[in-house]
Amino acid sequence: MRRRPKLLIAGGLGAVGLIVLLFALLGNNSIRGYLDDNYRRVSSDGDSIVYTSDQKPKAVYESVRSAVSPADVQVDPEGYFLRYSDDIVGITASGDGSRIYLDDERRGYGVWFPFVAGVWGTGGGSGEGFRGGGPGAGK
Numbered sequence: 001m002r003r004r005p006k007l008l009i010a011g012g013l014g015a016v017g018l019i020v021l022l023f024a025l026l027g028n029n030s031i032r033g034y035l036d037d038n039y040r041r042v043s044s045d046g047d048s049i050v051y052t053s054d055q056k057p058k059a060v061y062e063s064v065r066s067a068v069s070p071a072d073v074q075v076d077p078e079g080y081f082l083r084y085s086d087d088i089v090g091i092t093a094s095g096d097g098s099r100i101y102l103d104d105e106r107r108g109y110g111v112w113f114p115f116v117a118g119v120w121g122t123g124g125g126s127g128e129g130f131r132g133g134g135p136g137a138g139k
Contacts, residue, residue: 030068031064031068031070031082031084031087031089031102032049032087032102034064034067034068035049035051035064035089035100035102038063038067039051039052039053039060039100040052040053047107048090048101048102048103048107048111049101049102049103050099050100050101050102051099051100051102052094052097052098052099052100053097053098053100054096054097055097055098056093056096056097056098057079057080057091057092057093057098058080060080060091060098060100061075061080061082061091064082064089064091064100065082068084070082070083070084070089071083071084071085072119072120074115074116074119074120076115078092078115079091079092079093079115081112081115081116083105083108083116083120084105085105086104086105087102087103087104087105087108088102088103088104088105088108088109088111088112088116089101089102089103089108090103090108090111090112090115
């Protein structure tokens with residue numbers, strides 16, 4: 001009977017350890033969390049959430065990309081654009097540093113359309129993936 005309390009304590013500690021490990025591995029692995037933790041937020045007025053960095057855009061891009069893997073990237077002379085499942089990040093030059101823009105996917109397509117359209121599609125939604133079968137197809 002004396003073994004039972006020791007087994008319960010060991011099992012409880014093991015469960016707590018597993019929970020801590022899961023949070024460490026899975027927790028805050030979002031682009032929003034990463035940007036909040038690593039860059040200075042300067043605005044979030046309902047439009048883009050904007051962060052700044054003293055680093056050049058390429059250094060910020062490489063840091064962000066290696067920390068939270070994007071679904072796709074687009075590099076343009078005007079900046080670096082990273083697409084995530086629900087978000088788009090745009091990194092542009094600002095003086096000697098960078099400005100980092102975070103938008104939900106729909107707004108991000110609108111803001112960054114000149115740089116990502118034709119590469120990531122048009123941001124048109126569920127019908128965008130339709131590839132018609134020629135003249136009159138799909139009518």
